[in-house]
Amino acid sequence: MSTLHIVCPHCDAVNRMASERLSQHPRCGQCKEAVFTGHPLELTGQNFQQHITRNDIPVVVDFWASWCGPCKMMAPAYAQAAVALEPQVRLAKLNTEQEQGIAAQFNIRSIPTLVIFKAGRETARMSGAMSTADIVRWINNSI
DSSP: OOEEEEEOTTTOOEEEEEGGGGGGOOBOTTTOOBSOOSSOEEEOTTTHHHHHHHOSSOEEEEEEOTTOHHHHHHHHHHHHHHHHHTTTSEEEEEETTTOHHHHHHTTOOSSSEEEEEETTEEEEEEESOOOHHHHHHHHHHHO
16 A cells, blocks of 8 residues: 655645545545545645645646636636546646746746646646647646
């Protein structure tokens, strides 16, 4: 039985749990909320590093902006992908207008851009709007 660290999407606390428990709708030990919600997590400058570096599951970040038409078109597909991929993968979103420093740090030049992080390191990147099936396929092939 392996133990994983999973960051709570509500209070950002790091939870230790058995990998076998991930699919059993675990709750955060600190705030008691669901650790997996079936929705992409909104990242900010305050919680970005915590989620990218402390989760033992891959974290996929959608770098987007509110003025971006393709970003808006892809948002429902990305939300559906979260339902399909959790709890093996955490999907998150980062608004590049509000967090320009993080977008610059990762050299985001076009949006939407999806980046897969494992243990704090970028392992794959894909730019452009995709369907739910394409998002799920790309992530599964890249992790």
